Amino acid sequence: xxxxxxxxxxxxxxxxxxxxxxxxxxxxxxxxxxxxxxxxxxxxxxxxxxxxxxxxxxxxxxxxxxxxxxxxxxxxxxxxxxxxxxxxxxxxxxxxxxxxxxxxxxxxxxxxxxxxxxxxxxxxxxxxxxxxxxxxxxxxxxxxxxxxxxxxxxxxxxxxxxxxxxxxxxxxxxxxxxxxxxxxxxxxxxxxxxxxxxxxxxxxxxxxxxxxxxxxxxxxxxxxxxxxxxxxxxxxxxxxxxxxxxxxxxxxxxxxxxxxxxxxxxxxxxxxxxxxxxxxxxxxxxxxxxxxxxxxxxxxxxxxxxxxxxxxxxxxxxxxxxxxxxx
Numbered sequence: 001x002x003x004x005x006x007x008x009x010x011x012x013x014x015x016x017x018x019x020x021x022x023x024x025x026x027x028x029x030x031x032x033x034x035x036x037x038x039x040x041x042x043x044x045x046x047x048x049x050x051x052x053x054x055x056x057x058x059x060x061x062x063x064x065x066x067x068x069x070x071x072x073x074x075x076x077x078x079x080x081x082x083x084x085x086x087x088x089x090x091x092x093x094x095x096x097x098x099x100x101x102x103x104x105x106x107x108x109x110x111x112x113x114x115x116x117x118x119x120x121x122x123x124x125x126x127x128x129x130x131x132x133x134x135x136x137x138x139x140x141x142x143x144x145x146x147x148x149x150x151x152x153x154x155x156x157x158x159x160x161x162x163x164x165x166x167x168x169x170x171x172x173x174x175x176x177x178x179x180x181x182x183x184x185x186x187x188x189x190x191x192x193x194x195x196x197x198x199x200x201x202x203x204x205x206x207x208x209x210x211x212x213x214x215x216x217x218x219x220x221x222x223x224x225x226x227x228x229x230x231x232x233x234x235x236x237x238x239x240x241x242x243x244x245x246x247x248x249x250x251x252x253x254x255x256x257x258x259x260x261x262x263x264x265x266x267x268x269x270x271x272x273x274x275x276x277x278x279x280x281x282x283x284x285x286x287x288x289x290x291x292x293x294x295x296x297x298x299x300x301x302x303x304x305x306x307x308x309x310x311x312x313x314x315x316x317x318x319x320x321x322x323x324x325x326x327x
Contacts, residue, residue, distance in 0.1 A: 002021060006060070007059055007060055007062060012048075012306075013313075016305060026074050030102055031074070031077060031080055031101060031102075031106060032072035032073075033099050033101065034068050034098055035097055035099055036326075037324050038094040038322065038325070039065040040321040040322065041123050047062055048062055048309075061092055062092065062095050064090060065122050067085070080103055087106065087121065088105060089105050096325075107122070107284065116299055120321075121294050125160070125286075125292060126266075126269075127238065128156035128159075128161075130265035131157070132160055132166075132212065134275060138211075139164075139166075139211075142211035143230070145225070146161065146168060147197075147225070148215075149171055149172050150177030150180050150318045151315070152319060153216050154214070155319050158186050168185060171191075174193070175191060180319065184295065205230070210229060210230055212236065218245060219242040219243065220244070220246065223249070229258045230256075230258075232257045235259070235260045236261050237260060237261065295318065297317050300323055301323070301325075304323075
């Protein structure tokens, strides 16, 4: 029987269990996929603790993105064949050896991608593309400030920002992390442990500030970002990996004439499927052309799910973390 990670009670990663589960039946329009890799995302750590917007009933298997091989297709499903290498996208179920999904939730693995890269491609890439291209409408020649630039969604924003023609300022907490951001195209690097990023942005932009600020960290980072946003700039609220949800000074928003924009790429796609398809098509085109590829700092066996989640919670990962199933 295939094994899966189960959340039976809300709590820390160590409270999850790794269990045998009976195979799910195959319904009309569905495919069975033998998963070979699953991406670990920060919201996974929140959903198992009951701290995320989406609160599924117990028990459930976390994991919103994965990749593997199609092993069975329901009659009448023509888009895929047994043996196809695919990426899966779902709200739950990725931390497993097998998953059953509608064929509409599959995408072909881009040329040159391994399973681990496929399983860590869509969530970060979609978040960054939706935020920068569809919400902020980042234009060529603008200045983009990316916080947490060595994290999964941050590094994707560095890459996509460059593809959109921006000058990218990357912030991170160590020289090692900044070196990875530079390797993915960042023009300027700011170690916020040793330098005030507000002053650095002002210096690098001649006092004008950043046109777009991409912030997955939250807390004081988001608060201080309002001090270095350009006139009529856009501040993108991606998440709160730093652990704190701040209150913002409305007077700064008024004085700068700026916009503070919430980003929920998955929810946006459910409201506007055409927009989501456009984003997926753009990401796959970048990947097929060799312009976009996940940086994976850790690959761990599926059974080491708790350790993998702790890497994200402790902000020790650079880029992405993947769970690997070899069975």
